Amino acid sequence: MKNINIAVDAMGGDNAPYEIVKGAIDAVNEFGLSVTLVGKEEIINEELKKYNFDKSKVSVVNATEIISTEESPTIAIRRKKDSSIVVGLNLVKNGEASAFVSAGSTGAVLTGGTFIVGRIKGIERPALGTCLPTTDGFTFLLDSGANVDCKSSYLLQFAKMAAVYVEYVMGIKKPKIGLVNIGAEKEKGNTLTKETYELLEQSELNFVGNIEPRDIPFKAADVVVCDGFEGNTILKFAEGLSSALIGIIKEEITSGFYKLPAAFLVRPFKKIKKTFDSEEVGGAPFLGLKALVVKAHGSSKAKGIKNAIKQCKIFVENDIVLKIEEQL
């Protein structure tokens, strides 16, 4: 098997550089691949001193600038040529790395990915996938925020890309594909979902019909497809609502009638945390580019980064780009 080298943005995310470098080294030690850490050389080298690893498998590429989450992605990508995101994406473009992982600015990663790495020929819009936790494992949500105004032809492509990704990276054969819609019947929904329904029905995908938002948390399908505005709403509303609900329950159990010590809640909430742990699945793959670009959560720790790198390895080993091309 060919040696796989993954470029990692050492400067992106809330816990950079410490957790990023740690996660990258863990990935090297566990999976035997190579990583190229991109960012301020001195800082990265300082971090690397903390670990034991096969020196031939870790390289550092200097990048003096950092793109913050507050900057306009388009302007930042154009101007900050020496940022860790632009330099890392160029490593992929030039074939020096097979994939790129960043926990930095989502906008910059998406914009940079599209402009620097480039789209697969025939793909109208690359899309961001997210593994949404459910009561029974994960549902792969695509698009979760890259494309706010969509046509039905984009959504058909999202479904095809998601099917390949979930089959090969997550190991689910002939995954069930659902269309997020506000009614179960074919004729329900808006213009976009009605048109998309027709396309999905005619496709060779394992299309299981419309999925109502209330059924998503119970894993109504392996893949749920929607436009990025809708997908991002689901993602962010899930964050807010779970945090609100857990807050109420905690409050009631610890300060309400029972006044149980907060420690009592550690186990139940650990279970929830485990169920809903985004670190387990790595990051959000930006599908439709000529190579994999993964956006790890801004709050990623070493485990999240390690798993994002593992995701890249599986993606590369399974020639997902080629398989997506074949689907078009």
Place this chain on the structure above:
Amino acid sequence: MKNINIAVDAMGGDNAPYEIVKGAIDAVNEFGLSVTLVGKEEIINEELKKYNFDKSKVSVVNATEIISTEESPTIAIRRKKDSSIVVGLNLVKNGEASAFVSAGSTGAVLTGGTFIVGRIKGIERPALGTCLPTTDGFTFLLDSGANVDCKSSYLLQFAKMAAVYVEYVMGIKKPKIGLVNIGAEKEKGNTLTKETYELLEQSELNFVGNIEPRDIPFKAADVVVCDGFEGNTILKFAEGLSSALIGIIKEEITSGFYKLPAAFLVRPFKKIKKTFDSEEVGGAPFLGLKALVVKAHGSSKAKGIKNAIKQCKIFVENDIVLKIEEQL
């Protein structure tokens, strides 16, 4: 003060006729208004025997048909002229009742409301409002499902109608109006939200900007405006996710490490139930019509129906239709 008469669909909803008739009688006894119960006369009269009430305040209008939730709303409204929904809406149209409450088919209530009661002159699209529970009282969500494809001019009108409703029916002066969007900044979102942002900013409403879905459960605004596809997604996803989360917590606390008796959970979940109790607020008002039409939840019990009728009373007493007209 003029006598207010509310038409009530005695046949609609999972708990008809028992809970509906009970709720209507409770409303008569508590609020001193009149109700007209619409539906199968014999059945309703049988139910009425169970209660004591001022006979001059309760009338029954016979309607022999029932529209089920499975039927196409447009066809059902056209064909079932003697259904409780059509007959009830006609009472409003003819001035025999000031408002109509139904826990029956949402589609039929909306379609029938629009065609029979009719839109306020100048209103492009009537919209369905829902009181969404938050950690700090309710947020009024409009549109929560009536209009799946929207223009920015509709959303501006939704905001204006919601502002009137929340100010007079819910008693919040100069309510804060937010636009549901996937980013906080003005330039974020899709074409619809960008255009709507401009309109809201130029309006005289108390517009507080974009509200990200993650902030909705923490009551980021008194009113959140969006298209009906987005609104319905939020509503239904909230139902599904809370039920999934509560299921996990219950499971873990009762069968997991602690094996506490299920009774232990009664109190904490009562608190949640109370926080998220839609029965407290009555139903979803369908705003923009010449009179109020309220869609009560399909699972409404007497309390929900009673509160929906109370809502109608406040709406009528405050001349909300007139106030909405003034806003245009």
